[in-house]
Amino acid sequence: MQVVTVEIEKAASLLKLLGDKTRLRMVKILECHDCCVCEFVEIFKASQPAISQHVRKLKDAGIVRETRRGQWIIYSLNKESDSYPFVKNLLEHLPSQDFKLYELEEQGKRISCD
Template sequence: MLERVIEVDKAAHILKLLGDQKRLTMLKLMDNHACCVCDFVKIFQISQPAVSQHLRKLKDLGLVYEERRGQWIFYSIDKEHEYYSFVHLVLEQLPSQDDKFKKLEEEGIRTSCC
């Protein structure tokens, strides 16, 4: 992972995006897993359009990419992105969020796309 200097305005924009708890949690989850919109709908108990808006903001930055698997689209962090090392510094300070997936599985509500 290359350490890069980023401009203050870009850093401020990234930190503003990370300032939203849902987006920050999404990134933490996507740092280790490819996630479907339906995962986030169930985890956060918010609508699909709300999840899509959060993902769009992260995609607009270029940090998140999508991969189609059949009829489903999975989202992941682009670890090669020029700002990943900056974001990773924040993400590595956070506790694992994997328990959210485990809870869905235990409740039997993890969707079939996953």
């Protein structure tokens, strides 16, 4: 197994970014599921601008990437990022957040942005 080290400054920056529970939950959800902002708005019961701000910070740090599907922008975990091994290791210690998406599906609010 290859060990990837992260500079202290980079690690501190990532930990500060992921120290916000909304962003941490977003990243954990994105570990297994791609999502659009509108789904995060429903999951977190937050405004679209607030969610977009969280996503932008994650994207700027390279943790999240976006893909355009027609009019939709879909977010996913950036597995090609230099920071991904560090983030992945952190996520392994967190409980699944799949229930958040299941709740959306049960309420009929899981959006298919295809």
